[in-house]
Amino acid sequence: MVRFTACIMAAGRGERAGGGQPKQLRLLAGRPVLAWSAQILADHPACGELIVVHAPGQREAVMDALGDLSARVRFASGGATRSASVRAGLAAVTGEHVLIHDAARPFLSAETIDALLDALGHAPCAAPALPVADALAREQDGEVTPVDRSRLVRLQTPQAFRTQALRDAFEAADGADFPDETALARAAGLEVRLVAGDEMNFKLTWPADFDRAERLMAGRGGAFVTGSGFDVHRLAPGDGLHLCGVFIAGDLCLVGHSDADAGLHALTDAVLGAAGLGDIGDHFPPSDMQWKGADSSRFLTHALELAAQTGLAPVHCDVTLICERPKIGPHKAAMKARLAALTGLRPERVNIKATTTEGLGFTGRGEGLAAQAVITMRSA
Ligand code: CTP
Ligand code: MG
Secondary structure (H helix, E strand, O other): OOOOOEEEEEEOOOOOOOOOOOOOHOEOEEEHHHHHHHHHHHHHHOEEEEEEEEEOOOHHHHHHHHHHHHHHHHEEEEEHHHHHHHHHHHHHHOOOEEEEEEOOOOOOOHHHHHHHHHHHHOOOOEEEEOOOOOOEEEEEEEEEEEOOOOEEEEEOOOOOEEEHHHHHHHHHOOOOOOOOHHHHHOOOOOOEEEEEEOOOOOOOOOHHHHHHHHHHOOOOOOOEEEEEEEEEEEEEEEEEEEEEEEOOOOOOOEOOOOOOOOOHHEEEEEEEEOOOOOOHHOOOOOOOHHHHHHHOOHHHHHHHHHHHHHEOOOOOOOEEEEEEEEEOHHHHHHHHHHHHHHOOOOOHHHHEEEEEOOOOOOHHHOOEEEEEEEEEEEEE
């Protein structure tokens, strides 16, 4: 099988999809669309090189969206039109074969990649194609003219090329714009071989496509797991306490072996729960002196690493703090930011809640503070 360079086009503005940001950066099942589409190409055994073309000024946002994958990626800055963006990406390609893919198609399958690579053995260009199911007509000023659909196909990406042939086609096009690279290749007289397209490999184009995509992701069996955690620490007079990784000054402290951050402990237990790895005491026994006074963010980070080794990444977390004092409200934003930084989640995927127990029980009497956490994790 030939090796290929994946060139992922992520420089568009996604105007039709709306959503307030380029569609390739929007989250789908908790992960940016671009990361999903890049991952499928990166995971293919024949993928030798990964290039992502981003809009000028969006390199950081795109790196952020790619997460760990960005270490494998080389970047190019795109242009105002898709053709200009592809040209910029192509300039960075070193491999002999290139697959040009829309970042906005996160449901690409390895089978489509295989078919394209196969076809490249027989022709300089290949593209996935699907038949047109609906009747077609042209409408102009209220006049409807049927169009014969019997010879029409819908072209998807990736579109695959022998790199030099595509370079030559761009050269011959002399700056002209094409809707896709197959059109460019045909204009240069290159033979294009069609392979079977895939209805699942649709392009996120309109707002409703995101709803469909979320439903499809949710239907992928066994992809999500949930863990819960609970922790209590005694409150005592003191000069401040740590909660959800944030220091709250005041006349109280939390008593415990480590820094007694009940919020982080509950969340750590939730992570271990999701990963089926027991509880915090199994991993950080209070009898072990190295954890005395420890910054509890270490527990959470370590639990997340262990979960990652089992293939789990966080998608969302929700922490509830139960106490009469200290007042949590003024610190919620800082806690959210801190937990987002520790988990790698976006702040909108982290939630902090606080409640009192109406003066009832140990929390009501101010003897202790309790924390509950739930985390949702996705298998990679
Ligand atoms: N693309 C690109 N550079 C451009 C235009 C588009 O890299 N100047 C990329 C998009 O990021 C997308 C793919 O080409 O992944 C397919 O294009 P399209 O669906 O049209 O995306 P957008 O141009 O972003 O969307 P819209 O046309 O709705 O604004
Ligand atoms: Mg467009």
